[in-house]
Amino acid sequence: MPDGTSALQLVFGGDPALYAIVALSLYVSVCAVILAALVALPFGASLALTRFPGRAFVVVVLNAFMGLPPVVVGLSVYLLLSRSGPLGFLGVLFTPRAMIIAQALLVMPIIAALTCQTVEDLWLEYRDELTALRVTPARRVATLLWDARFSLVTTLLAGFGRAAAEVGTVMIVGGNIDGFTRTMTTAIALETSKGDLPLAMGLGLVLIALIIVVNALAWGARRIGEIRAG
């Protein structure tokens, strides 16, 4: 980003570097949420529907992990993906992929725990009907996830918000490389360290606006879906 400019100039002047950063932030956080959801939705729903010894322990741990410290997740992923680490051969450290993996791990517990809660509530309503229809356990999970889809949009947004707003993991595993792994949050951290507080604050406002836009779009999609599907 050119020096001596304000965030407003960057946004309305169509600064390509800013757009690249915004696009990368969105790409990384959206991919992370999709990746996390692929694991966390079925896991959370299965946890809601099954009873086994130690389940309470799993639920407590899962809820606690909603507050996983991003730096710790970042450091763990860093050690895994480092060339000297077990997955070093993949060569993905300091790439957007590493950032996606780290953020996915960060938001997985959030999505899983909230899904578990939502599906548990819906199961109370559906239990008799699905049992009467002799639905298999695997199909119950799929059915409840699908029928809870509008509530789960909010769950995914919670994950997205956490991913898009955090700086600890992406800084460590992405390296904040200009034009390659620099996101909104790491750019804000960098501008702060360069002492350009107005630009940092401006970028912060852009990030907040972005998160509001994503939430508004999701809310609209949810409303349209609810109106059409009842």
Add this chain to the structure above:
Amino acid sequence: MRAPISDLPVAFEQASLRAGAVNIVSDLDLTLGAGSPTILFGPNGSGKTTLLRLAMGLVAPTSGRISWGGRAEPGERLAMVFQRPVMLRRTAAANVAYALRAHDDRRVAELLDRVGLAHVAGRPARKLSGGEQQRLALARALARDPEILFLDEPTASLDPAATKAVEDIVRAVAASGVKIVMATHDIGQARRLAGDVVFLARGRLVERAAAATFFTAPATPEAAAFLLGDLVI
């Protein structure tokens, strides 16, 4: 595609369901076999819904036993329509398709036609009226190709026209050879549909008789009082 093993008859032997210190149903002895519709009749709170849930295998008795075609586990040929059925959040047609054992668009269309809902096949199930939802629940139950169909007050919250539509379907289903077991506290409905009547009060089976006998000459004072419109507690 018929399942090989029959679930009939459904037999209760001294079956009771207790919740804490309260007996919800007590010492039921009852056999439900093939034949004309059986109406579970009695005041609210007499145990009709619980009896259906036991028969469907949704709950296990706390004492006594229930068997299905001589086996201790309920099979695949049972279906149930609840008083307030859960509509899956998808189209009417998809709700029916969901209950089918194998994907079959023609069968979905047939079933919707059978309950008079062909014209709303593509509408979201939750957007249908109460009567339409009840008929959709019937189509979904029939999709399971049941030998025995349990219905729990399916018309309790419907207007007369919708009630008639549901009763007509139930009558047609019974005529096609499916055993109907239906709970109601509506005397008129019981008269219109019953082949035989199981009369319950306070969680106990009070009287079982053919419909003609029951409505003209009830054998127990509770049944007589209820038929006269008295409060039976």
Add this chain to the structure above:
Amino acid sequence: MISRRVLLGLAFVAAIATPALAQDKSIVVASTTSTQDSGLFSHILPIFKAKTGIDVKVIAQGTGQALDTARRGDADVVFVHAKAQEEKFLAEGFGVKRFPVMFNDFVLIGPASDPVGIKGLDIETALKAIVATQAVFISRGDRSGTHAAELALWKDCGIDIEQAKGPWYKSIGQGMGAALNTAGAANAYVLSDRGTWLSFKNKGDLAILVEGDKRLFNQYGVMLVNPAKHPHVKADLGQQFINWLVSPEGQKAIADYKIDGKQLFFPNAGAPGA
């Protein structure tokens, strides 16, 4: 329908997990916050890229952390400023050869009002005055080149900082910019490299108080990470970058970088003993 969704999901996971394509023409350089925050890289890297087509991805860390990143094999080239640490890195076999590139100098920054009254003094007298008055001093505390230089300065000036430190000595464990932000907010003294200081935008009441002392010299060096230790190191591309930095063209690009007409870094690739 559901199986198609599952397939899509698997494809997505596979896309994430596949190793990055090796043929992209880029190298990772572990460097220091001073070179990045001062804006030097934004100036010279486009010139290098235009000539060679090589993308240089800079991870800006403290010198100590940058060397550790290279030790783990996560960078191809290290470009730092702490000669003793660099020589240790070489001795351990992690680097191939050290090339001196450029120098600038450290400056002692403090409140313009200068409560201790050190303006214009030599560095030794100035540091001793700070210790004596227990004026608040911000230390990087992050094993960076600047932190190493600060520790060496205390020692050169005959001060045992381990013993002298007290509540007035605040070790913040962060980069140069953060240290300057903190000093500005706390009306404190702080050692900075000149490049970061010149480009720093939140100077507030801070000003240079001590400069020009020969003990404030700050040498930068560059090294290729040893492919014998880490076979995946892009030795060829990395060496191209190093060769360019020390070439007349690279040296000129460094000298040309100015803020408000002031040169930030002084190329000295050929200088003996640098």
